[in-house]
Amino acid sequence: MYKTLPQMLKERAELHPDVSAQYYKSGKSDFLQISFKELYQISLDFGAGLLSIGVVREDHVGLISDNRKEWQQADMGIMAIGAIDVPRGCDATEKDLSYILSFADCKTVVAENSSQVIKISNLKENIPTLKQLIIFDEPSDAAKDAAKQVGLELFKYNEILEKGKEYRSANPNKVEEELEKGKETDLACIIFTSGTTGEPKGVMLEHRNFIVQFDELHERIPLNVGEKAISVLPVWHAFERLCEYIMLSQGAAICYSKPIGSILLADFVKLNPQIIPAVPRVFEAIYDGIYRTMRKTGGITYALFRFFVAVGNLHSKMDRKMFRKTARFGKDYIFFVWLAFFIPWLLLYPVKLLGSKLVFSKIRAKLGNAFKGGVSGGGALPPAIDNFFWTVGVNLVEGYGLTETAPVIGVRPMYKPVFGTVGSPIRHVEVRIVDDNGNILPAGKKGEVQVRGGIVMRGYYKRDDLTAKVIDKDGWFSTGDIGMLTVNNEIVLRGRKKDTIVLRGGENVEPLPIEMKINESRYVIQSVVVGQDERYLGVLIVPVQDEVESFAKENSISYTSYENLLKNAEIQKLFETEIQNSVNSKNGFKMFERISKFVLLPKNFEVGVELSAKQEIMRYRLNDIYEKEIKSMFN
Numbered sequence: 001m002y003k004t005l006p007q008m009l010k011e012r013a014e015l016h017p018d019v020s021a022q023y024y025k026s027g028k029s030d031f032l033q034i035s036f037k038e039l040y041q042i043s044l045d046f047g048a049g050l051l052s053i054g055v056v057r058e059d060h061v062g063l064i065s066d067n068r069k070e071w072q073q074a075d076m077g078i079m080a081i082g083a084i085d086v087p088r089g090c091d092a093t094e095k096d097l098s099y100i101l102s103f104a105d106c107k108t109v110v111a112e113n114s115s116q117v118i119k120i121s122n123l124k125e126n127i128p129t130l131k132q133l134i135i136f137d138e139p140s141d142a143a144k145d146a147a148k149q150v151g152l153e154l155f156k157y158n159e160i161l162e163k164g165k166e167y168r169s170a171n172p173n174k175v176e177e178e179l180e181k182g183k184e185t186d187l188a189c190i191i192f193t194s195g196t197t198g199e200p201k202g203v204m205l206e207h208r209n210f211i212v213q214f215d216e217l218h219e220r221i222p223l224n225v226g227e228k229a230i231s232v233l234p235v236w237h238a239f240e241r242l243c244e245y246i247m248l249s250q251g252a253a254i255c256y257s258k259p260i261g262s263i264l265l266a267d268f269v270k271l272n273p274q275i276i277p278a279v280p281r282v283f284e285a286i287y288d289g290i291y292r293t294m295r296k297t298g299g300i301t302y303a304l305f306r307f308f309v310a311v312g313n314l315h316s317k318m319d320r321k322m323f324r325k326t327a328r329f330g331k332d333y334i335f336f337v338w339l340a341f342f343i344p345w346l347l348l349y350p351v352k353l354l355g356s357k358l359v360f361s362k363i364r365a366k367l368g369n370a371f372k373g374g375v376s377g378g379g380a381l382p383p384a385i386d387n388f389f390w391t392v393g394v395n396l397v398e399g400y401g402l403t404e405t406a407p408v409i410g411v412r413p414m415y416k417p418v419f420g421t422v423g424s425p426i427r428h429v430e431v432r433i434v435d436d437n438g439n440i441l442p443a444g445k446k447g448e449v450q451v452r453g454g455i456v457m458r459g460y461y462k463r464d465d466l467t468a469k470v471i472d473k474d475g476w477f478s479t480g481d482i483g484m485l486t487v488n489n490e491i492v493l494r495g496r497k498k499d500t501i502v503l504r505g506g507e508n509v510e511p512l513p514i515e516m517k518i519n520e521s522r523y524v525i526q527s528v529v530v531g532q533d534e535r536y537l538g539v540l541i542v543p544v545q546d547e548v549e550s551f552a553k554e555n556s557i558s559y560t561s562y563e564n565l566l567k568n569a570e571i572q573k574l575f576e577t578e579i580q581n582s583v584n585s586k587n588g589f590k591m592f593e594r595i596s597k598f599v600l601l602p603k604n605f606e607v608g609v610e611l612s613a614k615q616e617i618m619r620y621r622l623n624d625i626y627e628k629e630i631k632s633m634f635n
Helices: 005-015 036-052 069-080 094-103 114-121 141-149 157-170 174-181 207-211 214-220 238-249 261-271 280-297 299-322 334-365 383-392 464-470 511-518 545-554 562-566 569-582 619-625 627-633
Strands: 020-024 032-035 060-064 084-088 108-111 132-135 153-156 187-192 202-206 228-231 253-256 275-278 373-376 396-401 408-411 429-434 447-453 477-485 491-496 524-530 537-543 595-600
Touching: 005 036, 005 069, 005 174, 005 207, 005 238, 020 036, 020 069, 032 036, 036 069, 036 157, 036 174, 060 069, 060 094, 060 114, 069 084, 069 157, 069 174, 069 253, 084 094, 094 114, 108 114, 114 132, 114 141, 132 157, 141 153, 153 157, 157 174, 187 207, 187 238, 202 207, 207 238, 214 238, 214 408, 228 238, 228 261, 238 253, 238 275, 238 396, 261 280, 275 280, 280 299, 280 373, 280 383, 299 334, 299 383, 334 383, 383 396, 408 429, 429 477, 464 477, 491 511, 511 524, 511 537, 511 569, 524 619, 537 545, 537 569, 537 627, 545 562, 545 569, 569 595, 595 627, 619 627
Parallel strands: 020 253, 060 084, 060 108, 084 187, 108 132, 132 153, 228 253, 228 275, 275 373, 373 396, 537 595
Antiparallel strands: 020 032, 187 202, 396 408, 429 447, 447 477, 477 491, 524 537
16 A cells, blocks of 8 residues: 555556546647556656756745646655655745745755746745745746846756766666655655645645545545546645546546636536536536526526426425435434425426427537536535535535645535535544634534644644644644534534624624625625624625626616726616625524625636635735725724
8 A cells, every 4th residue: 555645656657558648639639648658658758857957855836826736746756755846836926935845944845837937036035045946937038037137047848858867877776765654753845835825834644644535535536447527726825736647546537717707618528528627606606607698698598597496406405304414413304304395296207308408418418428516615514506506417515624634624415415514524533613712512503613633734834833823732622613513423514713703792794605695696706704893784785797897787877987987876776786695684684694884896806915815805804905894894
């Protein structure tokens, strides 16, 4: 049995040498393929090339790149020789890169392109350990000059591969010997958190943290040898990184695409993939695109679509209740549930089948003819999105985890999902819910989620003080998430502990459920609830510009600019109504959770400004960026 990730790749290459491991595009060509045998040999060549330029076991190698075939090749090559990669995406700021590469003592950095080489070269003064750079793409003259001016040696990726071949020829089996020395407790990577709470922390993950999850995830999200999964997420994130390892460990292929609607849908048709892991925003974009298309079509087609969605939703809700596919926190009196729902469930079934054949089959066809389902992670999946895909017959499972847990704590099984949960903890993982005093809470009681097991990180790099704050002497890791357990030990999340808003009256408010409900509106892209230490809650809203302008056109509202339109009384009334229809007692919200004031923002949130690379809202920044707008709601 393999003990490290490169040893896993070696085993796959021996078992399935000619099976495709990577699908990628080169220029305007159709997808090209790299087999498991080729991927393994390229990784060994890269590892050998690193040895030839002085990289040794336990060195930290920066890996600054977005998702592409070379990332996985370099990652495996780095780990094959016992080195540790320190990854980050191309959208990383100079401030973040300066901190990460210097704090992690990187001597060598692999960069995607010339702009990254120039960016890193300009930071050389702040990274005293840095000696050399490797670039995936062909370097520009400006990149060569930038590296040369600060005394950095710049190698092309293919040049390192050639050096690796020469090294392996002169030192037979040396790289393979280094690979075999690897232990499960060796560090695989140091992933610096994206900084949603301030200064990035370096999460140290061992090979075992990833590998311990494989068997269970193979069962919950099954892929067969030769099947395909589309890759669109930043691979430096623990979620996408694990997904790619899972694909390879099952003999399945990674297919590199882009999270752009037109490109992604075209690639679905070309590739016929079985799986796509993605953040909730990708599935929201697909959902929004479907609804936008149907609204533009209009007429009887749109009316039928809405009718069958409504019928499907109703049937799905009854189905989940009857067959216990929804979160349960106590006795559910199943006999009476069947008594109440069986006849309407039976009567609606043929209508649901008709909708599936006439309408939903066309939606499913856009995902190819082999699609098994999507895997949502990296953030909370809005219930409306979850429910929609369930209704149209597309499997969509939600997982839960953190970078510190490599990352999966729980995930709903693909074929036996329980709606409203993120599944039960995977094998070898314990989960408990505790109150503020550390007392263990029973099922149905809300508290902080704590985790223990082989997935938990070694700690934060060079920050024992921070590690001690989140991992206790018994090995329990405090996630900072608010949640509860069902009677069947499934995890239900209710928000982040640090996101809790405390009103002047002492009421604790979890903003996430409120935001998710508001975001179900066709007119809302994102919302952020505010109100710490205030008497009531307010919300910042980013509207969907196309929808707002369509509403204005339909209602003959004239305006000189979009910003001016958002101040229009009818538009303000529209959003007031949308909020009231979302956040009310009918939808389970208490009086103190109601929204009293709102502000419409004319510009979308941006990654690196209001959003992290995972498109999570960085709340601590919003208070500064929108200080004036927030104050206006509480004057």
